[in-house]
Each structure stands twice: as structure tokens, then as C-alpha cells.
Amino acid sequence: MQLENQRLLVTGGAGLVGSELAAQLCKKNDVLVVDDLSNGIKDSIPKDVEFVEADLTDRESLSEVVTSDLDAVFHCAAADKYVNSDDPRTQFDTNVGMTQSLLARMDKVGVDKIAFTSSSTVYGEAPRPTPEDYAPLEPISIYGAAKSAEESVLSVYAHSHDFTVWNFRFANVVGPRFGAGVIPDFIEKLAGNPEVLTILGNGRQEKSYMHVEECGEAIKHVIKCAPDETGPMHTYNLGTQTTTSVDRIADIVSDEMGLDPEYKYTGGDRGWEGDVPKMRLSIEKLGVLGWKPKLSSDKSVRRAAKQLVSE
Missing domain, CATH: 3.40.50.720 (NAD(P)-binding Rossmann-like Domain)
Incomplete structure (x- = not known):
């Protein structure tokens, strides 16, 4: 079409x-x-x-x-x-x-x-x-x-x-103009308390962004x-061919905000009930059509964090 x-x-x-x-x-x-x-x-x-x-x-x-x-x-x-x-x-x-x-x-x-x-x-x-x-x-x-x-x-x-x-x-x-998800959640938490960031789960959840x-x-x-x-x-x-952990997202958001908070974890391998701790999709079928992402998962998170922090 x-x-x-x-x-x-x-x-x-x-x-x-x-x-x-x-x-x-x-x-x-x-x-x-x-x-x-x-x-x-x-x-x-x-x-x-x-x-x-x-x-x-x-x-x-x-x-x-x-x-x-x-x-x-x-x-x-x-x-x-x-x-x-x-x-x-x-x-x-x-x-x-x-x-x-x-x-x-x-x-x-x-x-x-x-x-x-x-x-x-x-x-x-x-x-x-x-x-x-x-x-x-x-x-x-x-x-x-x-x-x-x-x-x-x-x-x-x-x-x-x-x-x-x-x-x-x-x-x-991920991206700007978004009020839900891990990146906006971290930004909101750190704006309220720059010293401590509470992370759902164990921080080792790892997904494609x-x-x-x-x-x-x-x-x-x-x-x-x-x-x-x-x-x-x-x-x-x-999706992307790479993944980013929740801890790494916390590092990126903290860096974009110019902060160095202490991380505290709620525990367990899931952020919430129904959360999938590890996710990466195959995008080979998309590649056959001649398209692949230019940004890695980390770079996608970094760009979104930068945009949200500057809003």
C-alpha cells in the first residue's frame, strides 16, 4: 500500500x-x-x-x-x-x-x-x-x-x-511525550528524591528498547x-537487535539528569505481576524487507531519556 x-x-x-x-x-x-x-x-x-x-x-x-x-x-x-x-x-x-x-x-x-x-x-x-x-x-x-x-x-x-x-x-x-514506563518513572522518582532511586525487581530485567x-x-x-x-x-x-537492563536504564537516566543516586531494589526477578524479565525479538523478517534500526537499545533509551529530561 x-x-x-x-x-x-x-x-x-x-x-x-x-x-x-x-x-x-x-x-x-x-x-x-x-x-x-x-x-x-x-x-x-x-x-x-x-x-x-x-x-x-x-x-x-x-x-x-x-x-x-x-x-x-x-x-x-x-x-x-x-x-x-x-x-x-x-x-x-x-x-x-x-x-x-x-x-x-x-x-x-x-x-x-x-x-x-x-x-x-x-x-x-x-x-x-x-x-x-x-x-x-x-x-x-x-x-x-x-x-x-x-x-x-x-x-x-x-x-x-x-x-x-x-x-x-x-x-x-520509548520516546518523548510519554508518561508511563521505566524511563519516565525513574525521572519522576529522581526529581522527587535525587539521592535514592527505588527500582522494581532486582534491576537485572533485560529487554529490547x-x-x-x-x-x-x-x-x-x-x-x-x-x-x-x-x-x-x-x-x-x-525492535532492536540488542537489549538494555533496568540497571543500565537507571545509569543512563541518572547521567542525563546529572545525578549519582543510591539504588534500592524491591526484590524478585520481575518488576510487577505479569512482567517478562527477559525479552528480545527476532527482527530477521523485518530485515528481509530491507529495514533495520539505526539505534541500538541503549541509544534508544539514551535519546528518550534526553528528550524527556529536557521537556
Whole structure:
């Protein structure tokens, strides 16, 4: 699919990935952003796009923004894994229900192309590096279970309703304008107490971190280049070939803030229930399409930390 002169909808366009995608896509396309601002930041939305504040779990709002003039949908909206973690049923029902309703509405008005922001959490604790065809998927968090269920619904529409689906399983995506995750958490803690930094777990959790700018570029590249003959459901891992430990993130954030705090740990090998301690995705399939990240995991963390500290 060519991404020029298209009418595109970005759901969750006030969030980290959604706002970056909207900014990149609006340079050559007509972009509509919809977000209920429950997780997103309104100031993150590019000035050159149309914005509708709406909740996509509401059918009337869904009908307003999903219309027949759309060429494709970029579905980034979600009840985030850092939100409603104490109410897993609501998180699961909200995410899966919203995606099902969105797809049904698209089918009704004849819009049949969708890019979906999934997550590495669908794999659970899998061997590393984890390829896209790893099975069975055994998520260990409600967020991962919801993403896996949403992928299944997308597969139904790809194979039974003639949709084209681009399904992206992300590593940890980092960047500016983001209020959740380990980097903003460390910055907030150190701003409150520069002497001591409390780290969830043992600090040895180690994952792949990808900068949001490169995430957006990779999504666009796959949509332009994924071969049609591979079928209607195109699943790609997005990440880096390297990993960064939580201790290393603490070092980078402290350095960017000009601090040298004492680290204190809550203990255990997980930061929270459902946390995957070690994660690195295989990105060989992405490489076959001719795209690879320029930034390592450490450099992605460094760039995001620098941006967030300077905000």
C-alpha cells in the first residue's frame, strides 16, 4: 500500500506511538486522529491533523469517525498496560471489545485495511530472540492476553472478510511525550528524591528498547513493502537487535539528569505481576524487507531519556 494522498485514521493518536505515526503520516496524507485522552496527551497531537475527542467504545462516536472515505486505519488505541492493572477484566474487555467493534464498523462501511499495534507480551516468556512464528503464544499478563485475543479477531477479518491486516508486535517503545514506563518513572522518582532511586525487581530485567521515531518508520516500511502473496495477515516484530537492563536504564537516566543516586531494589526477578524479565525479538523478517534500526537499545533509551529530561 502506498502512503501518499490517502485518508487515514489514527486511533489513540495522542499516545506515544499514535502521535508519532500521525506526525509522520500527515506529511503526505490527510490524517484524522481520534483519542479520548484517557491515556494520551493532547499537546502530542500534530497541529496539521484533524482531531476528534471520542471514546471508540461508544458506538455513536465510532460511527462518526469510521466512514467510507477512509483508505486505512492505524489502530493504536488501548487501555494501556499501566492503566487499570488492578482491574484486569475491564482492561481485557475494553481492548478486545473496542477492536471488535472497530472492525465491524470498518466492514460495514467498506474500509478493509488496518495496521494494529500489538505487543511482544503475546509471546510470554519465550526463547530469545523470539520469531513471529513462535508457538504457542502463552502471555502471562492480562495486557498480553488482550493483545493476543485482538490479533485473533483481526485474523478472522483478514481471512473471512477480505481485510488486509498489518500486525506489529512491539518491543518496548520509548520516546518523548510519554508518561508511563521505566524511563519516565525513574525521572519522576529522581526529581522527587535525587539521592535514592527505588527500582522494581532486582534491576537485572533485560529487554529490547526501540525509539518511537524508528518504530513509526518501520511501520510505514512494512505497509509499503510487505508482499501480498504471503496472505492477508502480515505479522512483524519491531525492535532492536540488542537489549538494555533496568540497571543500565537507571545509569543512563541518572547521567542525563546529572545525578549519582543510591539504588534500592524491591526484590524478585520481575518488576510487577505479569512482567517478562527477559525479552528480545527476532527482527530477521523485518530485515528481509530491507529495514533495520539505526539505534541500538541503549541509544534508544539514551535519546528518550534526553528528550524527556529536557521537556
